[in-house]
Amino acid sequence: MKRWSLKVKLTVLYTFFMTLVTCVALGVLFSLSSQELLSSVQSDLRQQVEESLEDVEAEEGWLNVDNDFYDLEDSVYLSLYSEQGEFLYGRLPYGYNAGAEFMNGQIQTIRDDQEEWYIYDVSHRIEGYGTVYFRGITSVTRAENSIAITIRLAVIILPLLVILTGIIGYRFTRRTLLPVQKITETVKKIRKDEDLSQRVGLGNGKDEIYQLSETFDQMLEELEETFKREQQFTSDVSHELRTPVTVILAQCEAMLQDPVFTSGQKEQVKVIEQKARSMARMISQLLLLSRADQGRQQVQKERLNLSELTQMIAEEQEILAREKEIQVLAEIQPDIYAQADESLYIRMLDNLISNAVNYGKKGGYVKVLLLEKENMVKGVVEDNGKGIPQESLPRIWERFYRVDTSRTDQEHSGLGLSMVKWIVQAHGGEITVESQEGRGSRFIFQIPED
Numbered sequence: 127m128k129r130w131s132l133k134v135k136l137t138v139l140y141t142f143f144m145t146l147v148t149c150v151a152l153g154v155l156f157s158l159s160s161q162e163l164l165s166s167v168q169s170d171l172r173q174q175v176e177e178s179l180e181d182v183e184a185e186e187g188w189l190n191v192d193n194d195f196y197d198l199e200d201s202v203y204l205s206l207y208s209e210q211g212e213f214l215y216g217r218l219p220y221g222y223n224a225g226a227e228f229m230n231g232q233i234q235t236i237r238d239d240q241e242e243w244y245i246y247d248v249s250h251r252i253e254g255y256g257t258v259y260f261r262g263i264t265s266v267t268r269a270e271n272s273i274a275i276t277i278r279l280a281v282i283i284l285p286l287l288v289i290l291t292g293i294i295g296y297r298f299t300r301r302t303l304l305p306v307q308k309i310t311e312t313v314k315k316i317r318k319d320e321d322l323s324q325r326v327g328l329g330n331g332k333d334e335i336y337q338l339s340e341t342f343d344q345m346l347e348e349l350e351e352t353f354k355r356e357q358q359f360t361s362d363v364s365h366e367l368r369t370p371v372t373v374i375l376a377q378c379e380a381m382l383q384d385p386v387f388t389s390g391q392k393e394q395v396k397v398i399e400q401k402a403r404s405m406a407r408m409i410s411q412l413l414l415l416s417r418a419d420q421g422r423q424q425v426q427k428e429r430l431n432l433s434e435l436t437q438m439i440a441e442e443q444e445i446l447a448r449e450k451e452i453q454v455l456a457e458i459q460p461d462i463y464a465q466a467d468e469s470l471y472i473r474m475l476d477n478l479i480s481n482a483v484n485y486g487k488k489g490g491y492v493k494v495l496l497l498e499k500e501n502m503v504k505g506v507v508e509d510n511g512k513g514i515p516q517e518s519l520p521r522i523w524e525r526f527y528r529v530d531t532s533r534t535d536q537e538h539s540g541l542g543l544s545m546v547k548w549i550v551q552a553h554g555g556e557i558t559v560e561s562q563e564g565r566g567s568r569f570i571f572q573i574p575e576d
Contacts, residue, residue, distance in 0.1 A: 137299050202261045203219045233245070276454075440456040443476070466573065486510070
């Protein structure tokens, strides 16, 4: 039941309790109805026998029986007996063969081979004739059969009632939970589009779900304002940092060319220059991601020969990889064209290959593959280096996240893969990663040709 949806759980709960209440109500009703029916049968029996006393008179020593005495009312059979128990007039029910003693003013319950009967006797003295017995007989079994038929009918109708209750309960629950479904869809859309400007917008309402929706929209508005301020802050800081970093790099270059500085001093200046260039790259990445967050980063697509561009990037990275004795191997299908932003594509592939080199091992390799498949351009950057732990794979796309800072080149800020993912998505594609710790990683990206 843990995996069932809330709609199904509520429907099952509602149907169960409705069925339980219905069964209890029917049980009580049939029990009371059975008792009431038998009491009614006994009451009718007494009434019919007592009313029949007026239908018999004596004339000149003979009994005169009115025709009404022979009528069958309320399934009561009337008969007249002498004081000695001899049958005189009346009707007996078909199948009745039980012999019963006369008991004045009492209802007897007699059972024969086939049925159960109620018998009511009244001793009455008729002027001019003498004492006689009026007897009424009615079938208890037939009265009980009517209840049994009703119960069987209820047993047949009950499953249909349960199904109908379930359908009505499901529709009612579904309608009640529609606002919750809308809230869920909005959250999923916000996560997918990464757009905090979207709102649930259920409108005015007084119940708890509408209050939840309004609170959720207010929270989204506050989050959106907070992220906008953060994005603006990041953008402003990045812009402000560009100038001093540019000045530092310019001064470092001038000092390295100045003959006054000794070789030891120049080595120290080179360290400063290296850190400044790393900072400049980080600022550039921050600016790109900040503009992307604000929707201001333009993607200038044009028809490019990605085969030539990828080959050129791989050759440039191979020069840097030689310092670590890592070989860059390129397997590129020729003449693959696609609509892409040249500068963004270069930044994406540079980051993927430089990451593979950085996490590679001495004497290892980095493979760069590019091929065309079903109107998509598929690229792969694979290495046989350190690899990524499985628990870290979902987080490698987060900004400033580094798997192991103790093993990571400090020049890498943790922004590269975030930028790579955005660039691929901006081209309408997707990127995935496969990795085993100690055996290497494999980054696979796909972008459409058009």
